[in-house]
Amino acid sequence: MSRQWQDLHSPDSRASLYLRAASKRKISGHALPTGGLRSLIHVQPGNLEAYRRLCHFTDDGRLPATYPHVMAFTLQLQLLTSHDFPFPLLGLVHLHNRIDVLRPLGGIDELRFAVYADNLQAHAKGGTFDLVTEAEDGLGLLWRETSRMLVRGLKLDGQADDSQEHAPSALPEMTRWYADTDIGRRYAKVCGDYNPIHLSAISARLFGFPKAIAHGMWSSAMALAALRTHIPTSGYRFEVAFRKPVRLPSEVILSASEAGPAGELRLDGQGGLLHMGGRWAVL
Template sequence: MNRQWQDLHSPDSRASLYLRAASKRKISGASLPTRGLRSMIRVQPDNLAAYRRLCHFPDDGRLPCSYPHVMAFNLQLQLLTAQDFPFPLLGLVHLHNRIDVVRPLGGIDALQFAVYADNLQAHAKGGTFDLVTEAEDGLGVLWRETSRMLVRGLKVDDQAPPNDEPEPDGLAQVTRWYADSDIGRRYAKVCGDYNPIHLSAASARLFGFPTAIAHGMWSTAMALAALRGHMPNSGYRIEVAFRKPVRLPSEVLLSASEAGPAGSLRLQGQGDLEHMVGRWAVL
């Protein structure tokens, strides 16, 4: 694809982007735009410190491997709420997330981000697309994220691909944590994701959820922080599939493989309810 790039001095304000998101409720097309967005984004030390406290990452001189997602969030919003983007932001479901840490994330003051949508596919419940985010320094790409998003009710002239997610086994308990009723609001305050399904039971019910649910990327970050001794510092890929949402409040249990260049993880709730499964491997 011949991608067209729009370079921004900075993304639009978050408030204006959410107003734009609220104004679009219907699917307006069935093809992805070829345009992508690029912008230089600086690390905000106070926000980084708040993210580390919220998700239990130590201050070890490196960015948490999930933090560039937070840095790029406004740029992602701007792409997903643009006039030429055919799907409404409200109602998108995050199914799967993959992060490649190509090189160490230390000594970073700013990164050049690029965001685009790709890989439209059929799904049993509609269609999916990949939201791709790349971060570069002076040497090239050092971090990449691919977020697979479900568009319910979208008609795609194709067959849905088979589900090839392996089921992890032989995992040992690593830790457990309690997701309290206000974690969605606290995560939103730090990371900017004010999706109503995460904020309160009342707002979640407007979108068909009986109670608020935890952000998938908060659960991912908590797992990554707990497993930082299991995975390499760089040159690896971590991918997770979101299964059943974590209803707030609730307690969850994280299990994982032994430390090594490759392994698996699982996040479970009461009654062995499976919230998230994942794996990591060297690139």
């Protein structure tokens, strides 16, 4: 498919994009737009340092592999709230996240991002699509992320996919951390993701959650930071499937394989509740 690109000097303000998101509550179509957005985005050193502190990354001279997601977040918002995007942003569920680090993420002041939606499929609970984000430097493609999103209530022709992501078997415990009541608000302040389900119990209940839940990408980043000595510095894939949400506050336990070119991880809550399963592998 020949994709048509819209090049932006910079994304719109997050405030205007969230207002646009709040105004759309219903599904308006059954086909993804064929275009995508591109923009040059600069690293903000203060924001990068705040992100490292929040997610426990050490400063090793490279961007954390999850940080380009933060850099591109407003561009993603603009795509998902565009007039031709058929699904409301509020209510989308992040099921799976895959990040490919093709080359080392060091010495970077800016990246050129491209964002588009692809791969619409029927699902037992509605439909899914992939939100694809790519980052280039002067040498070409450097980093790629694919986020699988669930649209609840969408009716599509075709066989519904009701398969569950592979759940890693028992693994040795590596570390644990406590997800405070306000971690959703602190993550939103740094990363810009102000989804109401993460901010407070009151706002979460408006969307069917009894308590606020942690951002999936915060849990993923915390796991990646803890696994920094297990995973190569480049030329690898890191992917996670989000299972049961982490209700705030709560303690979680990260278990993982030994260091090596490939391995598995899982994030559990008390009572054996699986919050996240994942894996890494060299490309």
